[in-house]
Amino acid sequence: xxxxxKDLHDKIVAHAxxxxxxxxxxxxxxxxxxxxxxxxxxxENAERSPTFYRFDSQEQFRVWREMxxxxxxxxVIYHSHTATEAYPSRTDISYASEPNAHYVLxxxxxxxxxxxxxxxxxxxEVTEEPVHVPE
Amino acid sequence: MAIEVRIxxxxxxxxxxxKQVEGTGATLGELIDDLEARHAGLGARLIDGxxxxxxxxxxxxxxxxxxxxxxxxxxxxxDTVTVLPAVxxx
Numbered sequence: 606x607x608x609x610x611k612d613l614h615d616k617i618v619a620h621a622x623x624x625x626x627x628x629x630x631x632x633x634x635x636x637x638x639x640x641x642x643x644x645x646x647x648x649e650n651a652e653r654s655p656t657f658y659r660f661d662s663q664e665q666f667r668v669w670r671e672m673x674x675x676x677x678x679x680x681v682i683y684h685s686h687t688a689t690e691a692y693p694s695r696t697d698i699s700y701a702s703e704p705n706a707h708y709v710l711x712x713x714x715x716x717x718x719x720x721x722x723x724x725x726x727x728x729x730e731v732t733e734e735p736v737h738v739p740e
Numbered sequence: 741m742a743i744e745v746r747i748x749x750x751x752x753x754x755x756x757x758x759k760q761v762e763g764t765g766a767t768l769g770e771l772i773d774d775l776e777a778r779h780a781g782l783g784a785r786l787i788d789g790x791x792x793x794x795x796x797x798x799x800x801x802x803x804x805x806x807x808x809x810x811x812x813x814x815x816x817x818x819d820t821v822t823v824l825p826a827v828x829x830x
Contacts, residue, residue, distance in 0.1 A: 630827070648827075659828035662797045662804045669824055670802075682827060694830040700795050702750050702825030 607707045607723040608737045609633075609642050609681070616645050618719045621685035621711040624650065628658040628685050629711075634672050635680035642680040642707075650684075657696070658684045681723075683709035691720035693731050701726035707734070743771055743815050746822040747782075754782040768798065769811035771821065786823065787811070795826040 613633055621629045630650050633642035646668055651661040672678060682703060686694070691712035693701075701708060704727050712720040725732045742762040747755050755761050761779065765771035769787075776783030786796055791811070798805045799822040805813045815821065 632827075652828075657828070657830050659826060662799075662806070662824075662826065665797065665824060665827060666799050666802060666804070666822065670822075684829060697829035700826065700828045702748070702795075702827070704750055 606735045606737055607642075607681070607709070608640075608739065611738050611740070613642055613645055613681075614721065614736075614738050616647075617683050617709060617711060618721065620647050621713050621719065624685070625713045626655045626687045627653055628655065628687060630658040630660060630682075630684040632668065632679045633681035633683070634675075634677040637676050637678045640680060644677065655687050679703055679706050681709050682706045683711065685711045685713055687713050689714060691722045693724055693726060698726055698729055698731060709736075742817060744820045745771070745775060746820065748824055750825055751782060751785055751823065754779045754785070764817075765815060767811065768800065768805055768813045768815055768821070771815050772811070795828060797824045797826050798822070799824070 620631060628650055631647040634644040634646060635641040649661045649664055650658045652659050691710035693710060708724045708726050710722050721736060723734050723736045725734060742764055745761050745763055747759060747761060763771045763774040765774050772783050772786055786793060792798060800808060800813055801820055
């Protein structure tokens with residue numbers, strides 16, 4: 606299960622809405638081993654594409670080093686789908702490379718409602734998990 | 741002295757869990773050959789068909805080697821090489 610604060614949940618949704626129709630992406634860091642997403646880090650989508658995303662490699666290096674220095678890890682890795690459901694695509698599955706991360710998918714295909722779902726992706730296998738947003 | 745190489749979580753199965761390993765070589769390509777000799781299987785996760793894999797980022801100190809000379813990039817004792825899987829998808 607992913608437990609995420611309302612504030613962070615809303616920040617992800619706002620980022621996805623802002624970048625629509627391109628895909629938005631980013632990380633929520635948290636203390637290593639805690640499984641607690643705490644620090645919101647929106648990332649540049651270097652592809653600037655409605656169908657693909659990739660973190661800018663230099664930005665990723667800086668952010669990963671900063672997490673390392675702070676003894677944090679990427680607890681959540683999020684991105685949006687702008688025309689399809691919030692389910693990992695084949696490329697999402699084949700490039701998933703953080704075995705401990707919650708992969709959050711947001712869909713902005715509907716104007717009125719934003720789908721927000723979370724998955725574990727390990728060795729090509731996708732497992733959806735419940736998302737808990739405490740009030 | 742040697743070159744320090746930082747290994748991401750997903751590749752630590754090749755380094756007995758080590759976050760950081762050492763290697764030698766005059767270029768990044770030679771360093772990766774040396775790493776493969778010490779940690780069998782690691783090289784193939786970084787290189788495919790004689791080139792760096794597209795979805796693996798390798799940095800010399802703090803620069804992506806794609807903006808340097810790729811596998812031909814000169815490396816020396818005291819350098820730090822960082823491997824990070826690209827975060828990407830569709």
